[in-house]
Each structure stands twice: as C-alpha cells, then as structure tokens.
Amino acid sequence: TDQPASPTITGRPAFLFDADCGVCQNGTDAIRERINPPVDIVPWQMVDLAAWGVPEDAVHEGPVFVDTDGNQQIGPLGMANMLRRSRAPYRFMGSAMLAPGVRHLLGRIGPWMYRHRDRLPGSTPACSV
Numbered sequence: 001t002d003q004p005a006s007p008t009i010t011g012r013p014a015f016l017f018d019a020d021c022g023v024c025q026n027g028t029d030a031i032r033e034r035i036n037p038p039v040d041i042v043p044w045q046m047v048d049l050a051a052w053g054v055p056e057d058a059v060h061e062g063p064v065f066v067d068t069d070g071n072q073q074i075g076p077l078g079m080a081n082m083l084r085r086s087r088a089p090y091r092f093m094g095s096a097m098l099a100p101g102v103r104h105l106l107g108r109i110g111p112w113m114y115r116h117r118d119r120l121p122g123s124t125p126a127c128s129v
Contacts, residue, residue: 012040015082016054016064019043020126023117024063037086039065062114075114076106 015037018024028041044059054072058064062075065082073081076097083094097106113120118128 011068012038013068013082013085014040014042014047014052014066015078016042016044016047016052016059016066018059018063018126019045020124021117022122022124022126023120026122028063031082035083035086035090037082037090039082039085062110075110077103077110080106 015028015031017028031037032041044054044064047054049056049059052066053070054064054066058072058074063078065073065078067081072078080094080097080103083090083097085091086094096102117123118125
C-alpha cells in the first residue's frame with residue numbers, strides 16, 4: 001500500500017497543495033515547469049498531516065509551505081517563502097510579496113481567492129469544497 005510521505009524524506013521544504021482542485025493542480029504544474037523551486041511540491045492528500053505537524057484545517061485555508069524546521073505558512077505567505085528559495089527573478093518576487101504593505105494585501109486577498117477558487121478558470125467541482 002502507499003504510505004503517506006514523511007516530512008524528512010528529502011530534507012527539503014515542502015509545498016502542500018490540494019490535488020483535487022484543478023486550479024491548484026494547474027498552478028503547481030506551472031510552478032514545477034517554469035520555476036522548478038528546490039522544494040517538494042506535494043498533494044496534501046498524499047502525506048500524513050499529523051506527522052508533518054500540519055493541522056487539517058490549514059490545508060483548507062490555502063496551500064501550506066512547510067519549512068525544514070517545521071515552520072509553516074499558509075496561502076500567499078507560503079507561496080512567497082517557496083519563491084524566495086527559487087532562482088532569480090522568482091526569489092525577488094517572493095521577497096517583494098513579504099514586504100509589509102504587500103504582505104498585508106496578500107493576507108486579505110489570498111484567503112478570499114482560495115474560498116472562491118471554484119470561480120477561477122480551470123476549476124473543478126472539488127474546488128468548491
């Protein structure tokens with residue numbers, strides 16, 4: 001049987017996303033193809049969230065970035081931290097996303113977008129869950 005991934009398999013940070021959502025799947029496919037960050041991009045459905053220390057309700061708020069030290073960021077902050085580990089120009093984009101004014105704005109927009117992802121292009125019925 002398939003066992004959930006352990007948070008220590010690669011020693012790299014992980015970006016957990018909802019593989020049932022077409023928007024999330026398309027977004028992470030594009031990130032892998034275009035940015036290829038030094039981060040494991042993993043469906044949250046394939047990991048043991050408790051072993052990773054990720055509360056289940058967190059994955060319903062947005063994608064979750066889990067750093068190697070166990071720190072977690074949800075949604076745009078998680079995306080920013082993933083991008084900061086990437087090559088230029090993505091590294092700079094991630095840093096800009098964490099700037100005080102931008103961070104505040106993304107903190108408001110991100111959750112709204114995640115709750116309404118079923119209205120975005122590429123959405124599937126699972127996006128409305």
